[in-house]
Amino acid sequence: MREDERRNGAMREHTSVDTTSGGLHDDLAEIPVVDPLEVEREKNKVLSEQLMRTQADYENFRKRSESRYQEAVRYASEGILLRLLEVHDNLERALESDFADPKAAKEGVRAICQQMTKLLELESVRPIESVGRPFDPYYHHAVAKGNDPNSPEGIILAEYQKGYMLREKVLRPALVLVNRHLQESQEATGIPSEDTSEGGDNP
Known part of the structure; x- marks a missing residue:
């Protein structure tokens, strides 16, 4: 009797192990298989897109900077030209004035010369x-x-x-x-x- 019980217990234990082993294989079968090559391809795709966006941003920045530089060079003399126009206006007024008084004419020319000297000083010319x-x-x-x-x-x-x-x-x-x-x-x-x-x- 005891011998039969030992045999039945061993069979139940063997059945339990087989069932557990079968469940483990089923769980492993549900885990998706990852292809390392596909992962690297996806990474390269993302990096390529980022690089293209960076290159496009840099090209736009370069074009804007070049445009601003050309504009700055083109109008760099605007400030001094405006001040030169003031001197030119005074010269025209002097030519339109009466030179009957040589002393007054000389003082007018001296005033224009002083104005020109101040303009040069503003431009760091000495x-x-x-x-x-x-x-x-x-x-x-x-x-x-x-x-x-x-x-x-x-x-x-x-x-x-x-x-x-x-x-x-x-x-x-x-x-x-x-x-x-x-x-x-x-x-x-x-x-x-x-x-x-x-x-x-x-x-």
């Missing part, structure tokens, strides 16, 4: 100091040489045309007369001489 200073080829252009024994060698004696700086850059060098004591300097430099000594004689 004159180059020349007369009485040592000659500097960066700021000055020697067009003639003089011979003044009372002034040091290389000192600028006169200015024929004023030079100007635009901030730290030479906008236009000054045209100057440079003092040279030695007669040989004319032959060495080729600069024409303009005698500034008394009596017009070289020392």
Whole structure:
């Protein structure tokens, strides 16, 4: 009797294990199979779309920036031109006025010159100091040489045309007369001489 019970118990246990094993296989069968290649393709598709949108945004930004730059360059001189028009208006008024009084006419021209000087200062343009200073080829252009024994060698004696700086850059060098004591300097430099000594004689 006991032997039969052991056999029946073993059969029930075996049946239970088989049932459990079959249920596990059924659960695994319900899990979808993921293709790694398909996953990578989907990722590449998303990245490609993002890249295309980024490229389109950059191209639009580049076109807008270029358009704004061209507009800024085209109208960069608008401010100074408006101020120049004010000077031009004053010159026209001066021409229309009566020049019977030379003193008044001179004062009018001086006022216009002062207006122009202020305009240049607003644009960071300033004159180059020349007369009485040592000659500097960066700021000055020697067009003639003089011979003044009372002034040091290389000192600028006169200015024929004023030079100007635009901030730290030479906008236009000054045209100057440079003092040279030695007669040989004319032959060495080729600069024409303009005698500034008394009596017009070289020392």
